[in-house]
Amino acid sequence: MDHVVYLDAKAEELEKILSMEKTMIIRGAAGRKLPHGRVNPGDILYFINNNAEGEVKAKAVVSSVFNSDKMTEEESIALVEKNQDKLKLSEKQFSKWAGKRYLVLIELMEVKSIPPFSIDKSGFGNMDDWLPVGKIEKVRKT
Numbered sequence: 001m002d003h004v005v006y007l008d009a010k011a012e013e014l015e016k017i018l019s020m021e022k023t024m025i026i027r028g029a030a031g032r033k034l035p036h037g038r039v040n041p042g043d044i045l046y047f048i049n050n051n052a053e054g055e056v057k058a059k060a061v062v063s064s065v066f067n068s069d070k071m072t073e074e075e076s077i078a079l080v081e082k083n084q085d086k087l088k089l090s091e092k093q094f095s096k097w098a099g100k101r102y103l104v105l106i107e108l109m110e111v112k113s114i115p116p117f118s119i120d121k122s123g124f125g126n127m128d129d130w131l132p133v134g135k136i137e138k139v140r141k142t
Contacts (some may be wrong), residue, residue, distance in 0.1 A: 001038075001039075001040070001043045001044075001132060001134060002033070002043070002044045002045075002046060002047065002133050002134060002135055002136040003024075003035065003039065003043060003044070003045050003130060003131065003132050003133060004045075004046050004048060004056065004119060004130075004131040004133055004134075004136075004139065005025065005045045005046065005047055005048070005129070005130055005131075005132070006048055006049070006129035007025075007047050007048070007049055007050060007051040008050060008090075008093060009049040009050055009051035010051075010079075010090075010092075011089075011090040011092070013025075014047055014049055014057060014058060016060065017047065017060065017108065017111055018087050018111060018113060020060055020111065021088055022086070022087065022088040023107060023108055024083060024086035024087050024105055024106060024107045024108065025045075025050040025087070025105075025106050025108065026080070026087055026089070026097050026103060026104065026105055026106070027097075027103070027104045027129070027130060028076070028097045028100030028101075028102055028103040028104065029100055029101070029102055030100065030102070031101070031102065031126075032102050033102075034128060034130045034132065035104055035106075035130045035132065036067050036102055036104050036131040037067055038132055039062055039065050039104065040062065041062050041063060041064055041065060042061065042062060043060060043061070043062045044059055044061060044062075044116075044136070044138055045059060045060050045061075045106070045108070046058075046059050046133075047059065047060070048119070050129065054119075055116040055117060055118055056114070056116065056117050056118075056119060057113065057114065057116050058111065058112065058113050058114060059111075059112060059114055060108040060109065060110060060111040060112075061108070061109050061110040062075075062106055062107070062108065062109075063107045063108060063109040064106075065104065065105070065106050065107070066103075066104065066105040066106075067102075067104050068102055068103045068104070068105075069102075070101050070102065071101055071102070071103070072102055073074075073099045075099055076098055076099050076101065076103060077099055078100040079103060079105075080094065080097055080098040080103070081098070083105055084108065088126055094122060106124045111125050111141055117140055117141065118140075118141040119133075119140060119141060120139050120140075120141055121139070123138075123139070
């Protein structure tokens, strides 16, 4: 399964991933929402900055996934702190994710820059920061 993942441009997430300073990404919510339970080792993630430039610029293979069960705020914060060496979250990102009831931690491998391309988001009603696209060719604009 291919996924298009929006990254925090202000926190330079894409640059940190490409330099391998950051080897894990995080998503979380009060309930089980995307990508909870929908990402598996071997899936391909295509990265796009959330700054309206609208181009996929890199990809990576998922090496491992941790989908949390319902956690207390304290358990959630402890989990984020424990993985901060891989997550490299800014203070703003830390306060956004730490404390969420459900977290998904996704470890990356085989990270590489790719020639930039645009995607067609019209098939995705609610614009989220995570789009499970099946095959990237279905949304890739030529």
